[in-house]
Amino acid sequence: MGRKRSIDQQSILDAGEAVVARDGATSLTLEAVAKEAGISKASVIYDYKTKQALIEAIVERAFRADQEQHARVEAALPEGGSIAIRGRIQVAAQPPPEAFKPVALNLSAALTLDASLRKRMQDSQAATIARIVDESTSPRGATLAYLTLEGLKFLEFLDFHHFDPAERAQIIREIGWLVNATPRND
Numbered sequence: 001m002g003r004k005r006s007i008d009q010q011s012i013l014d015a016g017e018a019v020v021a022r023d024g025a026t027s028l029t030l031e032a033v034a035k036e037a038g039i040s041k042a043s044v045i046y047d048y049k050t051k052q053a054l055i056e057a058i059v060e061r062a063f064r065a066d067q068e069q070h071a072r073v074e075a076a077l078p079e080g081g082s083i084a085i086r087g088r089i090q091v092a093a094q095p096p097p098e099a100f101k102p103v104a105l106n107l108s109a110a111l112t113l114d115a116s117l118r119k120r121m122q123d124s125q126a127a128t129i130a131r132i133v134d135e136s137t138s139p140r141g142a143t144l145a146y147l148t149l150e151g152l153k154f155l156e157f158l159d160f161h162h163f164d165p166a167e168r169a170q171i172i173r174e175i176g177w178l179v180n181a182t183p184r185n186d
Contacts (some may be wrong), residue, residue, distance in 0.1 A: 009047050009057075012037055016058045021102035025055055025110035055110055059117055062107065063124060081137035082179050084128070085145050089179070092149050093172050096157050104157040141181035148175050 015037035019028050028051055034041040048054040074087035096104070111117045129146065136142035152171060155161040163171060 012039075012044055012047060012054075013058055013061050016054050017103050020055075020058065020106045020110075021099075024106045026113075028055065030054065052114075055107075055114075056117065058103075059107060059110070059120065062103075063120070082132075082135060082142055084132045084135045085142045085149075085179050086176070088128075088132075088146065088149060089172060089176050092153060092175075093169075095162075095168065096153065101157055101159050105159060108158065136179070138180045138182050140183050142179050144181065144183070145175050145178035148178060 012033060015033045016028065018036050019032045023032065030044045030048070030051060031041050033054065034044045037044070044054070048057060069091055070084075070087050073090050074083050077083055077086055077090070111121050129143065132142050132146050133139040152168075152175070
């Protein structure tokens with residue numbers, strides 16, 4: 001009977017995120033993750049056979065955490081139309097965590113370089129947009145709100161621009177206003 005494995009996969013993924021944040025996704029190695037986690041390289045290989053598998057697991061965990069956070073927020077919203085976009089706006093009311101910004105920036109580079117990861121992001125975005133359109137009382141306004149919200153997040157997560165808190169709060173309120181807007185078709 002073999003000994004019980006006591007290395008937590010989440011700890012390995014945490015170490016992987018730390019390496020990605022510090023060194024970038026292209027510099028991530030199984031050795032560097034093992035060192036960061038304080039375990040052997042063999043322990044990392046046991047769960048993630050390759051660097052690519054580890055990066056995919058880090059990206060998948062980020063997707064899952066994002067989906068779970070939105071689901072929790074949406075479940076707490078009062079009934080009514082446009083829950084998908086209203087939930088996203090409520091989540092975005094708080095700026096992104098500083099600690100995750102370098103991870104997001106470096107994982108974005110991995111997404112652009114890897115067709116399968118990029119496809120995962122494309123599928124996620126397509127599903128989100130379809131849900132927002134399907135559930136909204138003003139599909140066009142909700143789509144514009146989503147695009148605006150994603151632009152704000154893009155600027156912040158990739159560390160391109162920061163709004164002062166009062167300006168940011170006003171922008172979030174105005175994005176909420178867009179949800180039910182009906183643009184003119186001229």
